[in-house]
Amino acid sequence: MHSKMRSFAKKFLYISGHLFFEVRKMADLPIAAVVRIAKKNGAERVGSDAAEALVVRAEKYIAGLTKEANKLAEHAGRKTIKKEDVDLAAKS
Amino acid sequence: MHSKMRSFAKKFLYISGHLFFEVRKMADLPIAAVVRIAKKNGAERVGSDAAEALVVRAEKYIAGLTKEANKLAEHAGRKTIKKEDVDLAAKS
Numbered sequence: 001m002h003s004k005m006r007s008f009a010k011k012f013l014y015i016s017g018h019l020f021f022e023v024r025k026m027a028d029l030p031i032a033a034v035v036r037i038a039k040k041n042g043a044e045r046v047g048s049d050a051a052e053a054l055v056v057r058a059e060k061y062i063a064g065l066t067k068e069a070n071k072l073a074e075h076a077g078r079k080t081i082k083k084e085d086v087d088l089a090a091k092s
Numbered sequence: 093m094h095s096k097m098r099s100f101a102k103k104f105l106y107i108s109g110h111l112f113f114e115v116r117k118m119a120d121l122p123i124a125a126v127v128r129i130a131k132k133n134g135a136e137r138v139g140s141d142a143a144e145a146l147v148v149r150a151e152k153y154i155a156g157l158t159k160e161a162n163k164l165a166e167h168a169g170r171k172t173i174k175k176e177d178v179d180l181a182a183k184s
Contacts, residue, residue, distance in 0.1 A: 029150075030125065033121050033122065037121070037154045038158040041154075041155040042158065042159055045172040049175035050173045053179060054154060054158070057153075057157060057178065057182055058150055058153060058154050059129055062129045062130065062146060063129060063133040065146065066134065066146070067134055069135075079136045080137040080138070081137065081142045082141065083141040083142045083144075085142060086142050086145040087145060
């Protein structure tokens with residue numbers, strides 16, 4: 001039983017290592033670009049954990065805005081998101 | 093007077109051409125990355141004007157979040173923004 005647990009723990013560690021790799025790979029926005037924007041807006045130094053948090057939150061923001069804009073495009077009978085969908089989505 | 097107006101109009105066009113160039117140069121987030129995020133979140137097609145609008149809005153979001161996080165870091169006597177500043181800024 002104990003060895004089964006250990007084997008499970010090893011597997012779990014392997015899996016979480018894999019997940020961690022996947023999670024890091026999932027980021028689409030380049031960290032350097034996000035840090036550049038932060039520095040243009042008054043940030044003197046940005047910790048690496050803070051930079052990653054900015055990336056994650058910016059991606060979530062884009063995801064939310066896109067989902068709303070997509071709903072509006074479909075409502076207008078289109079499959080292509082237009083600027084007007086993004087603008088209206090940002091207002092709601 | 094009329095020729096002065098024309099010269100003004102030409103100058104204005106020149107200036108606005110320049111401004112347009114500057115505005116386009118200001119974008120730090122790559123359009124392709126933003127479109128990739130949009131497609132991962134249900135967008136079938138994203139018009140180029142919509143993609144640019146997403147970039148502009150995402151950059152504004154990062155700018156706002158950074159300014160707030162920076163205030164919080166300074167309040168805590170730091171010059172470096174940490175993840176906790178970003179997280180608290182996102183809540184407020």
